[in-house]
Amino acid sequence: MNILLHPTYFPNIAHFVAMAKAREVTFEMEDNFVKQTYRNRAYIYGANGKLALNIPVVHSQKNRQKYKDVKIFNAENWQSQHWKSLLSAYRTSPFFEFYEDELQPLFTEKAEFILDFNLKCFETICDCLQLDVNIEKTDTFEKEVTDKTDARILVNAKKEIPKNFEHYTQVFGDKHGFIQNLSILDLLFNEGPNALNYLESQNLNLK
Template identity: 75%
Template sequence: MNIIIHPTYFPNIAHFVAIIQAKEVMFEVDDNFVKQTYRNRAYIYGSNGKQTLNIPVVYSQKHRQKYRDVKIFNEERWQDNHWKSLLSSYRTSPFFEFYEDELQPLFQQKTDYILDFNLKCFEIICDCLQLDLNVSKSVSYEKTIEDKVDFRHLVTAKKEQPLPFETYTQVFSNKHGFISNLSILDLLFNEGPNATNYLVSQSLITQ
């Protein structure tokens, strides 16, 4: 199948299940930016349970902006905070050290635009998973898509439908149980090379 989907900040499991099972992937890059979505947030598993990583952006609700034009508010030390959160959450996971050197530069080099940063994150994750995907970008926004399966609704972080993903061992699962559909980083650090097999084996119920 061919799909259209948003590039997000370290995409969650649902995003990657859709992407890895697609023949061709088109990234939606011509829509308007909307706050409180996965465009600039990801969820990881911290010692206290589900934890949000939020990238601050320069954005005004009064003046609509294209996703591609929204800048990151780099005056905040968000990169340092996010990396410290990842260290705190995953340094004891089985595969964190295996991928640490590939991921750490993302939190050391500043990027001006949120879309560009998300695409960098996606590229690094694909390298970690050794994925060779057929990816393109949209050239104009179309509300209705006829020739692709539309997964753009997955960008919404609120009121998500529960997804029947299989459990895997997480660092703090003995404290808070299994937390489904976290960032791909959670799966990568806990399952390592087996992450690809996990993604291929999962089913995704569309809305």
């Protein structure tokens, strides 16, 4: 199948399940930026449970701003904070050290636009997963699409569609139980080279 998705910050497992099953992935490049979505948010599993990592953005005075034009607010030292959170959450996971050197530059090199940064994160994760994705990008915005599966709903962090992914071992699972649909980073650090097999074996109902 061909699917249409929003690029997000270290996409969650649902995004990657959809991508692992797709022949072609089209990224939505022409939408407006919406607050409280996965465009600038990812969830990881911290010592106290589900933890949000938010990228601060420069808010425009205009009512609407294109996602691709939104700048990151780099006056906050958010990259260092996110990396420290990842170290705290996953330092003891089986595969953190295996991927650490590939991921760390994302938290030291400054990026200006959030969409560009998200695409860079996505490329890095695909390298880690050894996932070969055929990517296309939109050049106009269409509210309704007919030639591909519209999976843009997955960007909404507030209106989650039900997911029942298979449990895998999580670092703090004995404390808080299994947490569904976290960032792909959680799966990668806990499952390592098996992560891609896991993604391909899961089912996702977009209805």
